[in-house]
Amino acid sequence: MGTAEGWLFSGYSVTNEDIIALWSDQLAPLLPILHAIHDRDGELSDAALRDVAKGLGHPLADLYGTVTFYHHFSRAPRSNRSPRVCTGPVCRSHGADEILVSLDGAVAMPCPGRCDDPVPVLIEDRVEIHRDSHVTTPPSALPAPNPAGHEECVFRHIREPARASLEGYRSHDGYEGLNRALQMGADAIRDCITASGLVGRGGAGFPTGAKWTAVAEADRSPKTIVCNADEGEPGCFQDRTIMDYDPHAVIEGVLIAALATGAQRAIIYLRYEYPNTYRILENAIREAEGAGLIGVDALGPGNPCYVHLRRGAGAYICGEETSLLNSLEGKHPYPRNRPPYPVTNGFEDLPTAVNNVETLAVVPKILVHGADWYQGLGRSDFAGTKVISVSGDVSRPGNYEVPLGFGLLELLENWAGGAPDGRSIQAVTMAGLSGGFLAGEDLNVTLDEPSIRAKGGFLGAGGIMVFDDRRHMVEVARDAMHFFAEESCGKCFPCRVGTQRLHERLEGTQGPREAASWHEEVRDLAAVMKATSACGLGQAAPLIVESCVKYFPEDIDAHVRAGGNQNV
């Protein structure tokens, strides 16, 4: 497959028509066309959008609206050259605001998933890390060795040298799961995955075996595997580490999923903010194609599977599977109404399994070591492991693979080194931001859904941000709600208006200054958002304010009394 970059190096000046012609017959062409033009020009000009609309037969007004939905498509000339600075919760406590002011023409961006290595700055296609006036471009951090010697699954071989290459991958069980899968056949693969107890690791926790069975039994084709690599939740960066160091594990998982469901095509949808990961995945796919693992006989003679890599353009909601599918199809990335679900009406309205990166990376190991082995990795009745991203005020931020049911405090104190010297942990977030805060006695939970849900939050994709006793928790809550308000897609009313109103009330610029009315408004907003929002974003966003009220009532009351500019 040719690329626009290849042409650029040859000295030929690539036209919009060239780019459109290159992609228009391929799967999910809109995003790659826009990216190729954007990379070439540093912007998406009116003229370029007119060409794309004409070339794809896409209504221009709709294309324009869709382009404006994404953070990282620049519309002003050369504006992708301006630095974009993460102002997420962890980066703000590491000087993000000062960096934003100090860099010429810099703009704020939502969390790009480098919470273990603050503060990331995105310039064109490059991620720089700015810290203490130093600028570096380090690769993702390898996960630290498991401090307690627990048996790992996802990270089992990730620290082996050259693991990202096909040769390195093959030297430790690489593609052995696929070999087993080819011998087992689709039904036995699904039975094995079902028996392992594996559930989706992206946060929703749907049983993977059941999802694959629904796709396998759906009667229309072609079917598609979509790997959701749009890791947009602030505080979650496990998928980046997996893809950077073990990309073939994800590809192998994709191929096994295709075999198990009867899919012959797969798409990896990677978030925009991971440009290094894009190159690593692109390379791994090319290697796998070269070895015949992807292509015309990938799943046995005459049984093809093609794997396509697509890049998002900066939108948290695109991690929601139906928004992601709309994004791939070039539509406005609103979530779809469900039912019907993607297993019957997914990509191009055809049966589709959307699986998260970590889920797919687990699959080959289950096939190699067996369902019982995986099931037994968890504590008590919980199956398997979960990679937890720990960041913020701990001595050793990073990704840790823990048995499900593992103690939160053991992870924070013993594995991640606890709060910095002389400090204590005041609160942590769950599920990145969307699971709200845990604090005080409630930190004494185990890392599994029942335990955390009993406290009002959820484990979700397994991101934990730690805030020590220096942090002002109402301000953290305000910033978190700002994120949800910025990222709300704007389709459903409770989320579009609710996230805005909750943010204003946490900011203190609007809303009652009298405690009882403030609490009543916040309670009513939270209740209607949780009950009636169309997708998980709006349903989960109120947990931040609810848990802040629960754990820090005095701080909240002081905040309400202090008030802001009242419009009353």
Place this chain on the structure above:
Amino acid sequence: MSDRPTLTLDDEVIAFSPGQTLYEVATAEERDVPTLCYDPRLEPFGSCRLCVVEVEGIRNPVASCTMRAEPGMVVRTATESIEKYRKTLVEMVVSENREVTVDPLRGYASQELSNLVDRYDAGAGRFRGAQSGVSFEEDGNPFIHRDYDLCISCNRCVRVCAEQEGDYAISIKGRGFGTQITTEFDGELRDSSCTFCGQCVQTCPTGALADRKAMRAVDLPGEVEETRSVCPYCGVGCSVDLLSKDDKLVGIRPAMDGPANEGALCVKGQFAFDFVQHVDRLKQPLVRSADGDLVETDWDTALDRAAEGFRSVLARHGRHAVYGVASGRTPSEANYIMQKFIRVGFGSNYIDNCSRA
């Protein structure tokens, strides 16, 4: 009846047709389920969430407009908690707009939000905060007022433009509270693919999109009267409701129950009615006097003069000197009469219709 599946709606067992949504079932059973993003002509969108109902076995309330009825469902349309959510939602929507009360001349659906505010007593001014939407009053087109300060981002305008008209002239830009209805590159409607059919105006539930021509009459005295009529422009026969104040035609609305148009109109039927009361409008037939001036006369005289003219042409030049072109505005029956008139009356096959041009 006995073959139809059933479900339980507010403790009553109800038969429904497969494929119906819960909203359609509930409405057929005369439940007044509130909506703001719903237009029966459009694909269900599910954004306002006002139509949520409780379905046993499903944790959260579901949007009845997008949920298909299934046999055995147990549905409740107006429990105390559902009604509380609806009231809160209406209060939230009110809080993002400059005003709620708008003149009904703005458009067919323009009272939907203010009616819900009354129904839920939701004008208490709770949830104060920033307002969404930025009006585009400087759009100089003569037909469509773009008062987005009143917009609630229900997308009905965008959807009717795409789904009903196929024009795709408008879209949504941005995200979240910053969502804004726009055209390509934020331009004026006349620079877009807009055909000024006015369908966006008529489906807008808040009056954010408004009929500029009708709004000229907002301050005229008198009540608005509606008179059902048929659009005179073409042969389709779109039903319209003529809006008048004090016997003066002030605006036109598509009739949602019009059998030929089901609520649709084109720019002419929707906006081009000034001729009705124009000073230049001919109300009497005119014939030329001996010195060439046009003078008013009665119909008999005028038709006699026309017949006389045709006869003299036939006499001088023969039947092929006559060529008939029927108007595209006429119905089939009139077209039939016209071709008879040319063929039998003049003996010529020179008959055509302007719609062929």
